[in-house]
Amino acid sequence: MHCISEILSFADKYRDVNPDRILLGKNFIPHELRKAVALQVELRRKLQHKLPSWAESHVYIPSKLALEQSSSMTIAKYKTRFVGEKDVVADLTGGLGVDLYYLSRATSEMCYYCEKQEQLAEAAKFNYNLLCQDRIPHVFCGDSLSMLDDLISKGVSLIYVDPARRAGIAGGKEYERKYAIRDCQPDVCKLIPLLPQNGSVRLLIKLSPMLDIKDTLLSVGVASEMHIISQKGELKELLLYCDMSKEISWEQVPITVVDLATANQFIFTLEEEQNAKYQLAEHIAQYLYTPNAGIMKSGGFKSLAIRLGLQILHPNTHIFTSNCLCDKFPGRVLKVHEIIPFHNKNFKALKSSVKAANVFCRNFKLTTNQLRDKLKMKEAETPYVIGLKAMGDEQFIVVAIPV
Structure with a gap:
């Protein structure tokens, strides 16, 4: 990977130049850096809207997709309600690192970032050093499930995971299955049995709003809370919180519906709705x-x-x-x-x-x-x-x- 600091230095110098001119026009940017520099300039406005404090710190964004798939500041901060002051948090699907950054600010303990893609892990490591004055999260690049036992031995008490929808091929055509939690990677239904069942490690799962609520609660089996998050009228995320020490039937899991733009929330259960x-x-x-x-x-x-x-x-x-x-x-x-x-x-x-x-x-x-x-x-x-x-x-x- 090229030097991130060099890319950001050029992006700051050419911040008012059209990204197309950076790519194709005459300038002093080395040819091999132009694509990365143009990307930083192009995404700056979107970053300012989605993650203003990150934009002010001049973070590095490795790809458009990484920014698109990351949580906004408002949604990431909402998730901190699940973090205790002494929680050790691990993100098994680190991505851009936004969620773990805000989760880590809610605890006084060390936190851990895991990501398979080297490009994302390198970006997270660089950005955390810019953003965090202390307790910079440990960054690991590799298969997070293979690190699970080591993370638990380090005292991890809250695991955050954002399963990706798994693509497939049927009839010679590519497709994405969007309606079942088992069709996501990693499969949290296989992850849960690997965790201590005494509640010493809790699980917070970010899910696609396309997933079916009843099917998800039935499949997971150990959900303690579900949160349906929207913002300015647009459905954003489903969150599933699992504390394995609590036995709650899927019909009695509290479902919190919240719009972050108004702070208006409604809590009910599927049992209440049925009756x-x-x-x-x-x-x-x-x-x-x-x-x-x-x-x-x-x-x-x-x-x-x-x-x-x-x-x-x-x-x-x-x-x-x-x-x-x-x-x-x-x-x-x-x-x-x-x-x-x-x-x-x-x-x-x-x-x-x-x-x-x-x-x-x-x-x-x-x-x-x-x-x-x-x-x-x-x-x-x-x-x-x-x-x-x-x-x-x-x-x-x-x-x-x-x-």
């Missing part, structure tokens, strides 16, 4: 509520409705309603302006009164694009025009405005 006796709405009331991405992923619709005193329009529509405003709802809150049964004769009046709108459909006979085309409406932030199924199987168009 929830919710109330179906007899009509569309004054307010509508559409859940955020985390609630949609969790499937905790009935539990949420009961907890907040809301009625459900239809079991499969996932929109709530009430006459009294609920300002603690984790999602979008709308005030109903007009309710139109879905009949063609009513469209003419709606098309003439609303020229542009934010159109979407839930459990409706048309897709969002089909409804927008039928109404001949341009896109706009507000008002909302919603196609939905409610009371029984009746279809409605609702015009609403944000609260």
Whole structure:
């Protein structure tokens, strides 16, 4: 690997130059360094947004993919709630090293970074020396599972792992299986039996939001908590926390749904959801509520409705309603302006009164694009025009405005 310090020195000198000109134009950068220098300049703005303190320290980013797959500062800091002051933390899938950096700041003990790819391990070692004034994590390059016994002998009490989705080939075509935890590498279902079962070593697993929640809890078997993390309406991560000393059935594992932009959180269990006796709405009331991405992923619709005193329009529509405003709802809150049964004769009046709108459909006979085309409406932030199924199987168009 080329000298990282030299690459960063050139990147700082040419920070205002277009990356394409760095690659192809005339400059004093050695030809073999140009690609790496251009990459640092290109990623600087994205790094500033995602990891501002890292950007200020002029860290080295070995690849676009490494930055894309890393946690943001906000999400990495969220994970520190699982770290005790005396925990010794090991990251078995180090990557760029962002998660371990923040986890290590929450403990007074030494921490360990493991990564198979030499390029990533070298970058992490360099960056930790820039970022950490003391207790610089130990960096190991190699197969982390082969180091597991040694890490446990060093007193590791919390293991963090971010399994990668495993690619495969079927019918001559490449594909990625995204829906089962056993399809990820390393397979945490094989990792768990290798750990002490007395709770002396806990496990924190970052999972793709594509994974099925029930299947994941059933497959792991020893989960203590699940966290569904979204930010600004976008689903980001699933986190699974496992303390092998606690016996919790998968139906009773607390599921925390949190949006980091609002700090709004909702906690429920699959058992609570299964047994929830919710109330179906007899009509569309004054307010509508559409859940955020985390609630949609969790499937905790009935539990949420009961907890907040809301009625459900239809079991499969996932929109709530009430006459009294609920300002603690984790999602979008709308005030109903007009309710139109879905009949063609009513469209003419709606098309003439609303020229542009934010159109979407839930459990409706048309897709969002089909409804927008039928109404001949341009896109706009507000008002909302919603196609939905409610009371029984009746279809409605609702015009609403944000609260």
